[in-house]
Amino acid sequence: MSHTAHIPSHRKPRRSASKLALRAGVAGGVLSTLAVAGASGPATAAEPVTETIELPTLTTGLSAQIAQSADVTKQAADQYELQAEQDAAATKAAKQAKKDLAEAKRKAEAKKKAEAEAERKAAEERASRSSARTVLAASSDVAAPASGSVASVIGFLKAQVGDAYVMGGTGPNSWDCSGLVQAAFKQAGVSLPRTSQAQSTAGTPVSLSSVQVGDILYWGGAGSAYHVGVYIGNGQYLDAANPSKGVVIQDLSGYPASGAVRVL
Template structure:
């Protein structure tokens, strides 16, 4: 036996491989557990963050809804305002139309009264001329009336008897048929057209059986007459006949007229 056998050894006892492996396994398990815990810890901590991130999405949706609602409200307000403007415009137009209608009716009534007054005066004047013609018809054709529109026409015509006939003549000493009648009726303030065709339609047509002094006679068709003269009563007329006769008084029986118009 060694003399050192009884001295305790200062060497640490060797650990068996199995113990070392066991301890390593325990340590590894602890480390694994810590690693898992560390890894899982942040995940759990991130959950509130995830919920906070979702809030802006909810807030944005709500803002969009509010904005859409505001737009709809504004559109409705604009629509109501436009409708109000249209209603006001319609009301104004209706009021103006009513005023225009009233004015038109007032003007029409005034025109109607004026026409009635003019018609009354024309009838009075016609009645006066008819009475004058009746007086002339019953009198001798050589006795010219002293006054009146018809009288002035007849007096002018008779004053031209003996003047020459010249185509296109309008006086004072030579005439054609329509030039003479135009000048004669001008004495009474009546403006006749220049040519016989137009003069034949310048007044109211009358029957040859109902002639009155001062009626305008025409030969040919109305509107295309080729000659005119003036009835002076007692079946006679005065005209600028032709170049061979000049201005003369003639009997209707020798050269009957085609028609007559009353211009006075």
């Protein structure tokens, strides 16, 4: 036995190759893990692994928010566009209303001017008619009747020359034949029937050869006459002839009467 045999050896026991390989592999894995953790930064290394699992949820929520924001933006744009269209329509309507109002005012002014012009012409016509009547009365070639009553009848009739003929008219500016005769004799205090048929039998019948100023002339049969007038002398009579002529003086030769009656 060696003199050193009783002294324990300071050498460590030799480890087996398999154990050394195992430990080396574990150490390498640990070092690799540490290297990866170190590359991701201290903050990431400190975070729990569970947060990494929640990342897909955060991404989905963010997408929803973006989509919602896009919808809101589109709705706002649509609203602005609608408001712009409404404003444009309102502006157009206001312009049209202003144009229509101006046109209505123009038409009203034109109508007012036309009415004023028509009234002016009517006044001139009335003045002209009145002047013509005055001249006609002053220059009449009818012999002065013996009776003042006949004169009033003839004067009234001549004052109506130029008036209109209207069926059923009794004055003061439009007449039919019997209405004019009735009104004329009323000036002399004589009340005559209203119709030409009745007037043709009023008073005393006279022949056309002996007719005098103021006699009533009629056309048609006595009692069934369809027209009447008043003889004013010189082969003329005055009557409300028809709508185209109105109240006029005419010659008996152009339209001979059927008969005559005398009431004055």
